[in-house]
Amino acid sequence: EVQLVESGGGLVKPGGSLRLSCAASGFTFSSYSMNWVRQAPGKGLEWVSSISSSGSYIYYADSVKGRFTISRDNAKNSLYLQMNSLRAEDTAVYHCARGGGDIPFDIWGQGTMLTVSS
Amino acid sequence: SYALTQPPLVSVAPGKTARITCGGNNIGSKSVHWYQQKPGQAPVLVIYYGSDRPSGIPERFSGSNSGNTATLTISRVEAGDEADYYCQVWDNRSEHWVFGGGTKLTVL
Numbered sequence: 699e700v701q702l703v704e705s706g707g708g709l710v711k712p713g714g715s716l717r718l719s720c721a722a723s724g725f726t727f728s729s730y731s732m733n734w735v736r737q738a739p740g741k742g743l744e745w746v747s748s749i750s751s752s753g754s755y756i757y758y759a760d761s762v763k764g765r766f767t768i769s770r771d772n773a774k775n776s777l778y779l780q781m782n783s784l785r786a787e788d789t790a791v792y793h794c795a796r797g798g799g800d801i802p803f804d805i806w807g808q809g810t811m812l813t814v815s816s
Numbered sequence: 817s818y819a820l821t822q823p824p825l826v827s828v829a830p831g832k833t834a835r836i837t838c839g840g841n842n843i844g845s846k847s848v849h850w851y852q853q854k855p856g857q858a859p860v861l862v863i864y865y866g867s868d869r870p871s872g873i874p875e876r877f878s879g880s881n882s883g884n885t886a887t888l889t890i891s892r893v894e895a896g897d898e899a900d901y902y903c904q905v906w907d908n909r910s911e912h913w914v915f916g917g918g919t920k921l922t923v924l
Contacts, residue, residue, distance in 0.1 A: 733913070735859075743851070743859065743902050745913035757911050760817075793858060798913075800906050802849040804870065806858040 700724035700805055702794050707810030714784050714814070720777040720794030720807055728752075728772035731798025734779050736790035737809070744790070747779065748798045762788075784814045818907035820916035827922045828893050836919045838886040838903030846905045848886040850879060853918075854899045862901075863888060890921070898923045 706718040720732070734746040747768040748757045756768055767780040777794050791811050795803035821839040828834040838848065848866045851859040862873050866881035876891045890897055903916040 735915075742900075742918040743853075743904075743915045745915060748913065757913075759912060795859075800847055802861050802864040802904070803851070803859070804861050804864075806860070808858050 702796065702805055702807035704792060704794055704807045704810040707792065707812045709813045709815065710784050711816050712785060712814055715780070715782045716784065716812065718779040718781065718792055718794075718810060718812070720779075722775045722777065722796075725796070725805075727770075727775040730796050731755075731801070732770060732777045733795045733798055733803060734768060734777075735793045735795055735803070735806075736788075736812075737793070738787075738790040741790075746792070749777070750798065781812070784812075786814050788812060789814050817910050817912065818905070818914050820903055820905065820914055822901075822903060822916040822919045824917070825920050825922065827924055828890075829924045830893055830895060832893055834890040834893050834897070834921055836888040836890075836901050836921065838888070838916050839884055840886070840905065840914075841884060843884055843886050843905065844882045846881075846907075848879070848881050849904045850888045851902045851904065852897075852899045853902065859902065893921075893923055895923050897921060 701723045703721045733748045749768045765783045769778045791809040793809040794807045796805040797803035850863040852862045853859040863879035867879040878889045900918045902918045
């Protein structure tokens with residue numbers, strides 16, 4: 699079964715850091731671009747970051763550029779999001795999704811919740 | 817930056833046709849993807865490249881894209897279609913993925 703499972707969410711104080719992980723299974727992870735998309739409570743979808751299959755191309759939303767770092771380990775079938783200098787407005791459910799390079803996001807994980815609060 | 821505009825709410829009676837629009841500057845020149853999201857669930861791709869349906873998505877779902885408007889059409893609407901729907905494009909200029917603000921479809 700093709701599956702993405704996120705982990706690593708939690709409660710963090712403003713200014714803190716956290717790393718999210720996304721474990722992929724059921725497909726050749728190294729062949730696909732991957733993405734992080736977040737959804738604040740009661741709000742719409744917001745694209746956060748994308749990384750190409752090899753990791754050579756990386757893109758960030760303006761709202762997280764300079765604070766978040768996307769990476770992947772194709773040997774471990776895993777995607778990561780290192781989040782630093784966290785703000786209250788980063789509070790959201792973070793989904794990983796397969797797709798990119800003008801290819802739609804055809805597989806999504808259920809998401810992991812990040813709460814930034816003092 | 818590129819922006820996509822969706823109506824916040826579309827209401828339709830069961831068995832009727834729902835049309836959800838997504839407005840953007842010259843969106844007809846872009847590949848538009850549509851996602852359905854039910855409460856507490858992850859988004860699901862329902863239309864890609866403007867009018868293609870992934871396997872498992874009913875034929876009642878269709879899409880079109882021309883000029884400054886892309887449209888997701890749901891025919892013979894069922895109660896189970898009630899959800900939030902989002903359009904998405906890749907903006908080459910900014911190298912950003914862009915989502916519309918989302919449309920809540922309610923079935924009366």
